[in-house]
Amino acid sequence: MSISRADVGLRSERGPILAALMLTTGLVAIDATIVATAVPSIVADVGGFSSFPWLFSAYMLAQAVSVPVYAKLADTLGRKPVVLAGIGLFLAGSVLCGIAGSMGALIAFRVIQGLGAGAVQPMSITIAGDIYTVAERAKVQGYLASVWAVSSVVGPTLGGVFAQLGIWRGIFLVNIPLCVLAGWMLARTFHESVPRSRHRIDYLGSALLTVSMTLLILGALEGGQAWAWDSPLSIGAFAAGGLLFAAFLAAERRAAEPVLPLWVVSRRLLLTTTLVSFGVGAIILGLTSYVPTFLEGALSASPVVAGLALAALTIGWPISASQSGRLYLRIGFRRTAVIGAVTAVAGTAVLAATALTPNVFLVAASCFVTGLGMGLVASPTLIAAQASVDWNERGVVTGTNLFARSIGSALGVAMFGAVANAVYARGAADHAAAVVPASAAVFLSVLVAALLAVVAVLAMPRDRGRPTAAGAAVGDQSESGGRD
Numbered sequence: 001m002s003i004s005r006a007d008v009g010l011r012s013e014r015g016p017i018l019a020a021l022m023l024t025t026g027l028v029a030i031d032a033t034i035v036a037t038a039v040p041s042i043v044a045d046v047g048g049f050s051s052f053p054w055l056f057s058a059y060m061l062a063q064a065v066s067v068p069v070y071a072k073l074a075d076t077l078g079r080k081p082v083v084l085a086g087i088g089l090f091l092a093g094s095v096l097c098g099i100a101g102s103m104g105a106l107i108a109f110r111v112i113q114g115l116g117a118g119a120v121q122p123m124s125i126t127i128a129g130d131i132y133t134v135a136e137r138a139k140v141q142g143y144l145a146s147v148w149a150v151s152s153v154v155g156p157t158l159g160g161v162f163a164q165l166g167i168w169r170g171i172f173l174v175n176i177p178l179c180v181l182a183g184w185m186l187a188r189t190f191h192e193s194v195p196r197s198r199h200r201i202d203y204l205g206s207a208l209l210t211v212s213m214t215l216l217i218l219g220a221l222e223g224g225q226a227w228a229w230d231s232p233l234s235i236g237a238f239a240a241g242g243l244l245f246a247a248f249l250a251a252e253r254r255a256a257e258p259v260l261p262l263w264v265v266s267r268r269l270l271l272t273t274t275l276v277s278f279g280v281g282a283i284i285l286g287l288t289s290y291v292p293t294f295l296e297g298a299l300s301a302s303p304v305v306a307g308l309a310l311a312a313l314t315i316g317w318p319i320s321a322s323q324s325g326r327l328y329l330r331i332g333f334r335r336t337a338v339i340g341a342v343t344a345v346a347g348t349a350v351l352a353a354t355a356l357t358p359n360v361f362l363v364a365a366s367c368f369v370t371g372l373g374m375g376l377v378a379s380p381t382l383i384a385a386q387a388s389v390d391w392n393e394r395g396v397v398t399g400t401n402l403f404a405r406s407i408g409s410a411l412g413v414a415m416f417g418a419v420a421n422a423v424y425a426r427g428a429a430d431h432a433a434a435v436v437p438a439s440a441a442v443f444l445s446v447l448v449a450a451l452l453a454v455v456a457v458l459a460m461p462r463d464r465g466r467p468t469a470a471g472a473a474v475g476d477q478s479e480s481g482g483r484d
Contacts, residue, residue: 071399
């Protein structure tokens with residue numbers, strides 16, 4: 001049966017739900033870029049320059065550790081209550097960020113925002129996976145990608161405008177009407193029937209995961225800054241984080257309903273797509289966090305100009321993501337992802353090679369190419385993972401994939417922050433002059449992450465057939481992921 005655009009468009013029977021998902025996605029999409037362009041203004045107002053990476057790491061950490069919990073709840077209680085709760089938390093965090101009086105308070109309130117985003121983004125993708133087939137999702141990607149395309153321009157521009165006007169708090173308060181409208185639309189249009197049964201929440205696993213990731217990110221971000229790398233505090237943070245993560249893995253083996261089932265990473269397809277997602281998170285947040293600061297510090301570019309240069313990254317992503325469906329339906333998930341990963345390497349390589357001679361247009365072009373590559377990596381690998389499981393596992397699989405992306409973002413920003421802070425420490429007498437070498441070191445680290453993402457993509461099992469309209473690629477999207 002052929003599938004027409006009307007069957008998946010905004011005027012179709014499922015159109016109102018799609019519109020609600022687009023608006024819900026927009027909450028996270030705008031927030032992904034609007035904060036970065038205002039960082040210099042925020043620091044000038046509330047101080048705490050060395051701590052600003054925590055604006056991103058704290059948010060991404062909260063998002064990351066909550067995703068598996070929400071994913072499990074979504075597979076047991078349903079998608080709707082989880083996504084509505086996430087919108088409520090995101091709204092509360094946005095209001096609190098808008099009235100924060102210090103960098104410490106702002107970071108703490110970003111945690112609340114992150115807890116909301118941990119439900120909003122994966123639930124939107126999971127609901128789309130529930131109501132659309134693989135072939136339909138190839139077209140739906142165009143609609144969802146358009147949200148990121150618009151947000152990639154609106155977010156940095158709004159952030160830059162608010163920063164230049166001296167009202168950076170508006171970048172958070174603008175979320176209030178968006179959250180209210182998104183929640184109302186979802187409550188009104190999306191209805192689901194979920195079998196009711198008693199479930200056991202994995203409190204121990206959730207707590208161990210949260211504390212272990214917090215310690216590891218704390219050690220990465222503060223090492224060489226708040227304390228020496230070889231100090232007892234640094235060693236203790238990494239050691240305790242590692243031990244607690246090992247305890248988390250042991251607890252998941254015994255849990256009746258684990259928050260992060262280990263079978264998710266025991267199948268080759270799911271393991272490799274999870275690793276790819278980790279790399280995607282590190283690359284995107286590494287550039288998002290440092291490109292505006294780099295341009296504003298190295299070239300004295302205005303926040304609006306720096307924001308528009310960053311927008312090239314998030315414009316490239318949705319353009320390629322919207323077309324990735326056509327490509328993976330023709331050549332398969334793995335080949336599409338390989339093309340994307342190589343493209344991302346090319347973009348990050350140019351950025352790293354030219355960082356010592358900064359140029360706004362060259363930075364924007366490099367970001368655009370990197371974004372094109374990421375769009376051809378992230379969408380096909382996530383849909384391949386979703387297509388390999390049934391409804392009762394799709395929430396966990398989607399959640400695990402996005403959990404890996406969030407952890408990659410949080411750890412990536414932490415590691416890149418450690419690299420930048422090490423360079424800043426050497427040039428403490430002239431902080432402004434150290435912006436260029438510090439950013440160059442960060443961009444080189446992003447290139448390394450892109451190369452590792454290529455390795456992970458190549459490790460994916462080969463597609464044995466093209467994805468079908470009803471399900472996954474014939475053969476490899478199965479229980480074990482197949483063999484090459």
